Amino acid sequence: MNFDQITEPIDRRLADGLTRLAAVARQLDWQAAESAGLSPTQADILRFVANRPQGARLTAAAAHAGVRKATASDAVAALGRKALVHKDADASDSRAVALKATAEGNRVAQAWPSSFAPIVAGLSETEQETLLGLVVKMIRQLQQRRLIAPQRTCVTCRHFRENVAPGTSTPHYCAFVGAPMAERHLRVDCAEHESAA
Template identity: 80%
Template sequence: MNLDQITEPLNQRLARGLARIAAVARQLNWQAAEVAGLSPTQADILGFIANRPEGVRLTKVAAHAGVSKATASEAVAAMERKGLVRKYADASDGRALALTATAEGRRIIQAWPSGFAPIVAGLSQAEQEALFGLVVKMIRQLQQRQMIAPQRVCATCRYFRENVAPGTTTPHFCAFVGAPMAGRHLRVDCAEHESAA
């Protein structure tokens, strides 16, 4: 018997497996959000804002969360009432508003448990590094296909030099810090990111 003929295609099995893993992580995140008195959308938005101490506009918040500007505005208003975020006039455009997390909002996010942490904890260091490389690749491809909001990933940063030392343990280079990088050093949300485009 040839199992390739009776087994559903690998891409379908992989997609189902990833969906199951994401469902577990989402459930863990929902439980953590409930404990913190937040909706899952509010928790996601708060994390995004807290990781941008320079402030961020509502349009970027909505794009990150994959929700309408109205939904993002409602979530931000609720968190503003809870004292977790604040609005202020954007320095680059006084007519626009920017958002930043309060000290309490940052405290909640710093203590936030990642829903994926217990999932990846069962993998060895080498397996985590291999999976991380694939995650970075998928984020990059999604961004190129405009299926995800722009991310502050190394691969799209003007300081990133990809594969300048092939065949070494640190093939990449970060011109911002002036240091060689291995795949495990790549970041998926770097505060120093500046778009290469």
């Protein structure tokens, strides 16, 4: 018996496995959201806004959450009624509105459990570092193909210098901080991010 002939292609099995992991994470999000009196979309938008103290536009929040602008608008209205988010004038465009988290919104966002934490907890530190590198790579590819909203990852930042010291434990360099970086230092959402494009 040759398993290559009877086994589904690896990309299919990997996709199926990731779908199952995402379902577990989403279920954990629903449980956390329900106990906090939020929907997962409201929680996702709240965390997105709280990580942007300068404010975030509704379109960016909708793209991040993967929902339509009208759905995001409803979620923001609910967050406003719960005094977790407020609208403010956008510093870069006086005609636009910036969403900002209130003090209570920041507290809720900071206390929010990571739904994938129990999923990656079973991996060793080395495995987590490898997985982080792969996740960042996948996000970059999705962003290049315009299948995901722009992300504040290291690899898309103008301060990031990729693989400037190949073969070392810290092959990358961050010009913003002025320090070498290892794969484990890569960020998926960096507050100091400035787009390289």
